[in-house]
Amino acid sequence: MASKRKTAKKKTGSGKKGSAEEIRLDFIPAEMLSAKSSPDKLEMILSRVKKNIIVVLEEALTPQEEADLIQQAMSEIDSKEFFGIEFYRIGHREATLLDRISSFLTKRRAGITIVGPTRMVEAIKKEPDHISVFARAGG
Amino acid sequence: MLLDKGGFTVFRRLKRIIGLEKLMGVFRKQKAISLGFYGAVNAGKTTLANRISMDWLGREVGTVSEIPHETREIQKVENVKVETDNGALNMNIIDMPGIATQVDYKELEKYGLAEEEAKERAKEATKGVIEAIKWLDNVDAVLVVMDSTKDPYTQVNITIIGNLEAREIPMIIVANKIDEKEAAPESIENAFPQHVVVPISASTGENIEELYRAIQEHLT
Numbered sequence: 001m002a003s004k005r006k007t008a009k010k011k012t013g014s015g016k017k018g019s020a021e022e023i024r025l026d027f028i029p030a031e032m033l034s035a036k037s038s039p040d041k042l043e044m045i046l047s048r049v050k051k052n053i054i055v056v057l058e059e060a061l062t063p064q065e066e067a068d069l070i071q072q073a074m075s076e077i078d079s080k081e082f083f084g085i086e087f088y089r090i091g092h093r094e095a096t097l098l099d100r101i102s103s104f105l106t107k108r109r110a111g112i113t114i115v116g117p118t119r120m121v122e123a124i125k126k127e128p129d130h131i132s133v134f135a136r137a138g139g
Numbered sequence: 140m141l142l143d144k145g146g147f148t149v150f151r152r153l154k155r156i157i158g159l160e161k162l163m164g165v166f167r168k169q170k171a172i173s174l175g176f177y178g179a180v181n182a183g184k185t186t187l188a189n190r191i192s193m194d195w196l197g198r199e200v201g202t203v204s205e206i207p208h209e210t211r212e213i214q215k216v217e218n219v220k221v222e223t224d225n226g227a228l229n230m231n232i233i234d235m236p237g238i239a240t241q242v243d244y245k246e247l248e249k250y251g252l253a254e255e256e257a258k259e260r261a262k263e264a265t266k267g268v269i270e271a272i273k274w275l276d277n278v279d280a281v282l283v284v285m286d287s288t289k290d291p292y293t294q295v296n297i298t299i300i301g302n303l304e305a306r307e308i309p310m311i312i313v314a315n316k317i318d319e320k321e322a323a324p325e326s327i328e329n330a331f332p333q334h335v336v337v338p339i340s341a342s343t344g345e346n347i348e349e350l351y352r353a354i355q356e357h358l359t
Binding site: 062063064067070075079083084085086087118119124 | 238239240241242243244245258261262265266268269272273275290292294297298301302304305
């Protein structure tokens, strides 16, 4: 299933990078994520983020995936175009056995993960009733 | 490798379930625990490691700087023997580079570093972050150091704590910098109510005895 894409401009195509004038967000639905292995998922995220695209996953990454994402981002920083990521995971903690069984059976970790390039996403802040993403075009 | 990450977690759980952990503890009372210092950049990990090492060994672990990413390699001090009201504890201090999701050399230039120096520091910092995360599999217990003048609910803190929980590594959250005017250690307690939080000042030593007691009680 193709990912749904929310863009600031309708003309933005699937292969186009975010640019100096626009902010592009790719929304990746849970069904697409559940078909991917963790390494594939992280590669998909970073390949988009490196094109100045903010990725919104309809899934909470696991702590291990978060740690792997940080490590992979660190290994790809080049001091020229890519300087790392800002990300935030909302929801889902596998705190109880029931949570773990539920995740195992449904193969879903309810929640949302937002990942963007650090030069574009200045901050992602958790407020009591919402999450704010502070971003600027261009990166 | 005989046991992967998942294997180690299962092994830890099994040890706890069948009581092996306590039984093994009887025979290895003198063995030092490997205590990892984790946290975001400039949370005060090295200042705390220095405080503890100076208190009990009379020497420092590493240098401290206002410039981010001063600690870019893992620094170890072995056999730090600490006396508390509840007895002695022996630990190997492992001071980790600060965990970050981004390292921008331009930010380092703002601290007066030349471009090449900033780039080199940034490059070393990225390697340090990778190493620190790898070391999660080698520590027995962790002090998660947070700057209590800042919002604790950051993704770096969430990722560190989530990984420690998933690996069932015991931890204490250290709410550092309580000597500073804007310090709000209660916000750390509110953000992570499921964990032990000890407010301290690593630079002045305020409440450090309470931290030693907490390590003795919760991490050994």
